[in-house]
């Protein structure tokens with residue numbers, strides 16, 4: 001221990017003490033500055049690495065290809081915004097599991113809110129392999145060309161993350177499958193609603209097949225890909241499997257894609273997808289709406305059956321009403337059920353050439369609805385004529401009584 005007395009030596013000792021304090025304080029400051037510098041350097045390297053990684057992901061996620069595709073498309077292409085990963089992290093509360101809206105083969109869909117207050121649906125791909133990437137870019141390119149009220153709107157995408165992310169408008173009432181197949185005592189999808197949904201889906205498919213600048217085949221029409229908005233209007237979604245004729249001139253696929261139960265048997269055999277394959281899948285959705293049964297349903301605890309095959313069999317035996325959904329039986333017009341049943345039968349024809357086009361399907365459904373509303377109007381008119389007549393009759397009786 002350092003001992004200091006009040007002599008010249010003691011003075012020297014005090015100076016030594018000051019030196020020691022200066023050295024200690026200096027060293028501490030030096031170490032702090034060094035640590036701060038190292039921390040800043042680490043942050044800088046991390047930032048640079050992140051930037052490099054984002055660039056790498058952007059490239060790997062097909063960003064360059066996508067930019068090229070979007071820039072070479074004609075003026076019909078909508079503005080597709082490229083979102084930053086940070087924006088989407090904030091919007092979905094870090095991809096919180098509580099925000100999950102649904103999970104499909106391609107990825108998970110989360111509900112989110114952008115800083116401007118817009119509600120969005122964010123689809124995060126599961127894995128990135130070549131095929132998934134192709135599907136992803138395909139969906140962006142196809143959807144960015146679409147402008148139809150019954151086709152989901154793609155707002156943008158994010159490519160700087162490990163897996164690509166798509167951002168859509170949010171469709172508030174979820175998918176049609178839920179309303180047909182999940183028991184809900186509080187809400188019933190009425191016959192009128194089912195007919196309207198069928199017309200809207202048919203109209204959107206007809207637009208994809210013929211009205212859009214290049215014909216597009218959806219290739220995965222099913223009730224989980226039909227979403228319902230706040231007014232229960234139908235919106236077609238999930239264009240990952242769809243193809244435009246411009247992209248795929250042959251329509252010959254190396255492996256058959258689609259969902260079991262909705263798959264066109266002709267396409268399954270030939271691997272050749274045509275617009276009539278979408279018509280077949282739409283036919284299955286029509287039967288789902290008519291019957292309330294799943295496309296593959298259990299006929300007994302040990303037997304699963306294809307709804308399409310079962311329906312065709314019943315139609316051949318003239319037993320359409322056997323399959324009609326009990327929940328709508330009392331509130332539908334029999335002529336409408338017969339017309340929709342016959343139309344579904346045509347859509348499910350095993351020979352694609354004999355199926356109607358989506359345009360013809362739409363026209364037929366519109367005719368059914370129109371006829372139904374005419375019948376309703378007629379019966380309302382009849383009711384009011386009857387009411388008038390009975391008023392006149394009552395008037396006559398009272399006149400007679402007054403005369404007497």
Ligand SMILES: Nc1ncnc2c1ncn2[C@@H]1O[C@H](COP(=O)(O)OP(=O)(O)OP(=O)(O)O)[C@@H](O)[C@H]1O
Nearest residue numbers: 102103104105106109121168169170171175224238
């Ligand atoms: N824009 C959206 N708004 C609201 N919910 C959505 C939206 N897009 C998808 N969803 C919900 O997320 C679910 C999953 O959608 P996704 O398209 O990924 O898969 P899927 O159609 O169920 O299955 P797959 O991809 O295997 O065909 C949908 O069924 C729907 O309930």
